[in-house]
Amino acid sequence: MTNGPGSRIRPLLPLIIDVAVPVVLYLLLKQVGLDDFWALTVAGLATGVAVTVNTVRRRKMDLIGVLVVLEIVLSIVLLFVTDDPRIVAIKPSFYTALAGVFLGATCFVGRPVIYLTARPLATRGDPEREAAYEKAWRTSAPFRFRQRLMTATFALFLLVESVLRVIVVYRFTAAEIAESFLLSQLPGIVLFAAVLLSFRLQVPALRRIVNEIQESKKDGSLSPAGKEG
Template sequence: MTSPAATVTAPVADTPAATAPRAPRKALLDSMMPLLVDVGVPLVSYYALKAAGLSTFAALAWSSVLPAVRTVWGVVRERRLNGLAALMVTVNAVSLLTSLLVGDPRLMLAKDSGVSSVIGLVILVSALKGQPMMSDGVRPMLVKGDAAKDTAWQRLSAHSAAFRRAEIRFSAVWGAALLGECVVRAVGAYTVPVETMVWLGTVIMVATMVFAFMVSGRVGAVPMQRMIAEEAEKAARSAR
């Protein structure tokens, strides 16, 4: 997420919380690293494979395999598969297999928008059902490993309607953004030259991510962080 903590008043120095501004930045970098790998590696691989003499379709196919392998390896290494990871692995595998069978480079490009649409739709539906899928991703960033804040999250998620609305808004923004990206990239896949769309699709995806980070931070993460801090402080006063 865009570092929502950066917009919150800094804590008083000489306390453990005084280092808080660095924690969300590290969490942001950690959460962005898989995205950077999934964006940068396929793009560099595509042009490298093209330079090596592979066809457009072959270069697209091989460069698409790498993110899928990375995702599966991450699941194997951590020995757990959450709902979003399972969804991404499944959709990537099905779309890649389909495009390989058809052999159309434009379909190879369009499959990325298909991945975004399915994931975006599932995230959006989870928000509309009141079970926001993105909460598991933003929670570590907001509680920062603080037991008091984690307990505050649990209380607020269970009993605060305002907090639940912020959770839902956070996921809804991401779901809507990914669906919007799907439409733009699908149109581009069949109207823009393939060579152009390879890098333009990446630009569209990064722009979508930046937009979603900013908006979801403002309407979801920042209000949630404020409520967590207030709840943790209230609990600390009560315990004195």
């Protein structure tokens, strides 16, 4: 699993999109006079627009695309049923929790999300590396365990973040929504950093397993698939 500038930046993109963009837009919209409800709504939808454009360009509806559609639908519903800005501020918790449940389910059904999303970064389109990566899943119990562990860790992060966001927002009154909205981003930032660190600790062992399988195929020897290395 090689490292490069792109692989270092890409894991930070969700954080930039989901945290930085809404916060910056919210602050700018407040400066031009929008009230809290509309500032939060527009800031949240901006994230949805960015992801929707990316989904259309790829012509593929993945989990992120589904969550964005749900976010937009939820935003429209909220426009008609409430004017409490705190409800809008905790809106991301709904689809974050849904994503957490989905990721957790993939640990038991099919292949875990982290295995699938890490594959392009791990193989770089190299056919030999692709074959070794696939064989690692089929033959190496440690490889499967670590992939499931990483996915479960990320699922737990999403679930915990969704709960903490609600707690933080409702520690404040509706009149203090600006403070609660900004503070509600902090648990996600801290937890995301912790998840990235845990992933970084797992990568060397995963890379070693794939390397050994790839080398064994070149040498024509038996694969050390069950070894940690």
